[in-house]
Amino acid sequence: MRIISSLLLAGWLTIGAAQAQIPQNPAAAPADTAKKYANPAGVPPPMKQPWYRGKLVRATAIPALLIGYGASTINGNGFYSSYDARNDIRRQFPNFHTKVDDYLILAPYAELALVELAGVEGRNDRLNTLLVILKSEAIFGLSTYVIKNTTKVLRPDGSTRNSFPSGHTAQAFLAASIVHTEFRDKSQWYGIGAYTIASSVGVLRMLNNRHWQSDVVAGAGLGILSAHLGYLSHRNRWGRKPLPGKYGFGPLLYPGATGLTVVWRP
Secondary structure, three states, X not given: OHHHHHHHHXXXXXXXXXXXXXXXXXXXXXXXXXXXOXXXXXXXXXXXXXXXXXXXXXXXXXXXXXXXHHHHOOOOOOOOOHHHHHHHHHHHOOOOXXXXXXXXXXXXHHHHHHHHHOOOOOOOOHHHHHHHHHHHHHHHHHHHHHHHHHHOOOOOOOOOOOOOOOHHHHHHHHHHHHHHHXXXXXXXXXXXXXXXXXXXXXXXXXXXXXOOHHHHHHHHXXXXXXXXXXXXXXXXXXXXXXXXXXXXXXXXXXXXXXXXXXXXXX
């Protein structure tokens, strides 16, 4: 009997020792839920872009180069000055004269209206496009008036002292920039056509002896800059609920006057 008790005690002690040697799983630590909503998808934070890739820099870089180059070639300044360009033009086209440039300044807007009527959707709806145009035109008009009356550069034909910059060229390039921005995602050819028209306006202003080279180049930069600032200052606040009825816009062209028409039908 004592032998049996001893055997049972020894077996119980052996089993207890074996169980003591088996590693036990520690209790799992409670999850930290203090920041569970900070980044639920685990997406890494976006890297900050360098300053030269910002919207403002991209919008002003090319216009600043054009305006700067134009200003550097006023009168006899620069490697190829405005005087040099005028002498070459007068030598090749001594009696050139046309009024086509007075009508081509809004031709890019005519392209914009025709493309819209053809059913091609632009970057913005018609109302927001119109608002961008109005803001860009206001920036262009005010800045052109101030610069012309500050610099007081004499025109090549000696008529007035409001030559710099070319308002015709600035207006044409403003409209071309609107066309390019609205339809560049559809086709680059819309913008190429509009900028070709705008460049033709600048060339005709020099051929007509109404503007210097400096006026035209700076005017192109000012027009592009005005359009870019119009877009940068716009946040599509009117795009959520369109106006009732039908509305549209287009150029107004007839002898002696140019402008922009806005039509709304309830």
